[in-house]
Amino acid sequence: MNTLISTGCVPPADRSAHWRDAIARAYFPLDLRFREAERFGGRLEEWNLGQVSLSRLRSEALSYHRLPQHLACDEEEHLLVTIPLRSEIFFAQAGREVYCKPGGYIIERSDQPYDFSYDARADLWVMKVAAAALGGRIRAPDRFCGMQFNAGGGVSGLFVDMLHHIPQRFATMTAEAREAVGLHLVELLALSIHADERTLTSGGSSVRAAHLSRAEHFVRANLHRPELGPELIAQSCGISVRYLHALFRDTDRTLGQWVRDLRLEAVKMDLRAAGARQSIAEICFRRGFGDVAHFSRLFKQHVGCSPGEYRQENLRTCRRDPALDQAEGEAPA
Template structure:
């Protein structure tokens, strides 16, 4: 097996299937450390120049999509996905969609931190992820800088903390990541008029920020956004949603996240109650409709997967 094949297998096992082409195969050197942070993956990579290619054949059979958040340290990385061709410099981070083909490369030795994040988890906090692919975000100040600092602290402390703390660190990094991206106008829906898009985005974000509020309903959302209930319902209907259905969907995603945390000791009822489900039977019904299995099945499968990895 040549170095391209070895590095391809290493990266594919850590992230998802792709192909690697080393710039100088005869002298290529690379190392990769990776850790589980609950639903997230975190890794530190040091390697010589390389190009990664992900084609449709790589993700034809994947059930759940992921985003890779790449943070370069030594030099720029180049990335092409869809119609976007961009570069990312140290002090910034790059978003890569795993459900679309792409090319990623750096011509010289580099050090990269990479977060693998479930797309659904970002969507439940940030909204649509379609426009995130190949976007670069400045992380030299503000929340972005805090996010990078938290990634650094996590890596430096990772061997000193247990699995439960790692899960909590993963949730913290996920929340900071989404917070650092959410104010960027590039992720707004450009297919709607500016005013209507802004109203819908504000309403959706209010919902995502208040999912744990037991009093969250259509009227509360409308009043908080300064629009009428009728107008709010029309905005969601134009996007093939209902307000109630949108709230339920995002709450189910948060419940699913918690059930996928191996070290979470909350009962099924406590998780459902935390995210606004007070009828256990209705919760299980909606959960099965959304994920194709019961909450109990999800928890059992997660623990089996954890045992297989250990």
Template sequence: MPLRFSTRDLPPPQRRLGWQKAVSDIYFPLDLAFAGSRLFDGTLEAWSLGAVSISRNCSNGMLYRRHQHHLVEERDESYLITIPELAEVRFVQDGQDVSCAPGGFLIERSHLPYEFSHADPASLWVLKVPRRVLEARISRPERLATLRFDARSGAGALFVDMLRIAVARIAEFTEASRHLIGGQLVELLAAAVTQDSRVLSGSSTSVRNAHLCRAEEIIRSRLGDPNLTPQTVADACGISLRYLQQIFEAENITVGGHIRSQRLALCDQRLRDPRFRGSISEIAYECGFGDQAQFSRSYRARFGCTPSEARATARDPVTGNLSR
């Protein structure tokens, strides 16, 4: 069920406290500062699409702060993709200060302190995506944080259009359809951001980065091959194994570690997707794991639960509550 909160349903003295609770419930814990002394007015709606959620946030001027103390008990990282429709917003994180007007969107990380603000009344669409879901489509998604992207044309515009359409028709969808559409939104987001020159440049030179992107694409397309190794990736890229290793080391990861990480992310995605009805061992095998016990150990180390626990959680009846 969709969630809806309006400050107009509360007595004026309770509106600000009610808004803080609603925001923290739908996104994650935040400190709020309210612009001006006039009566605060805000509405917040949220819809679940499988592992991701969409919200629409309309309010007077606001400042949201995510502090280090908010992160102490937070385990699962999420990304917020914020699309302003009315008024410019400002976002500060990790030493970067970016403004985003209507016609663009920006990306925020939950696991780093930040400030998000808009001085004027604003209307925002927000897509909340767990890191485990995003990194199954985009390698090293932390590169996206604090970047502003174009939502006026191409894949960026299609991403925003589909987000709005999905909400308009969400009552018509089954649970399986909502899960599928949530995945498609993340695919469109990936298409919109991964070709951006700032994402492509990373910390590598242009030549190295071209090889890095090529290697990542080869790995992503061959995760089901149990014989995929750093050497086969290097051969497919037409470069030496040592050079490939140096390229990945510059990104603080090994080639083998990246292959394993992508396989685990794909397994997690399928375990939580109601459309995949195969056994856990079948899913592991289809994602390139030949040893079931090793897969289970690696999965638990990565996600903090067993594969069977992840599948059981995904199959719980829909309660209407959005996971934080």
């Protein structure tokens, strides 16, 4: 689905409310503060890519505020990846402040209050993704909120280049292709964050964080191995099993819980993949679970439905009638 919202044909007195509603639908509820509400102009175009929403936002100077009362409305935590193309942006959350110029990007989290603004006409790419989707690829991605990342070179440049191509290709892509592109964007974003040296040193000492990062890379690459456990992980990192467990004492999960959650997130990604033909049993064994019945109970306990129900619900979402999507979306205004 592709939607376009503009203030161009909206009476001046209604523009601020029109824009506020558009922002809430595209991202989540925010408090907006306009310099001159009746002279405000903005344009927001959005492309749905399965589990990812991509938008291009152009507007006059404006400030956005995520307030405590907004948080109760959200059932799932989301992240916004904002890439300025024209003007510098300001962002503050959880005690961190950052000014991000074109050539960089920032990450915002929906589950904490924040302030976001730009003092001149802005042109932004904004990618919205569930925190769990990125968390399946990067340990604790919310620790990178309030940091500026380079968007110009290497895999980061490839990530941004891909955003620019999507609007031209979107209409000719099937629903399956769009979902695959969305997943690819998440993978590129994860690689971009991993490429930043601060990924190793944020949230703890550099030595401790480096060991955690090595463990994370090894586990993600070996989820298919049923024997994946503390001994194998510790051996791959060149540390003792006792020290490996100690690394996780300051996190919100034990090592075993973390590996289990990574496997479940990988299974969810496999079940969401449009066009996938593997049976649930095949996916179960591919992600390192040794018993289908135990896996199914574990999945339902943590996700709230069976693997088959989860797959069917996502298939229904992908196969929705395009006419229905158009009716629910906003026509150009």
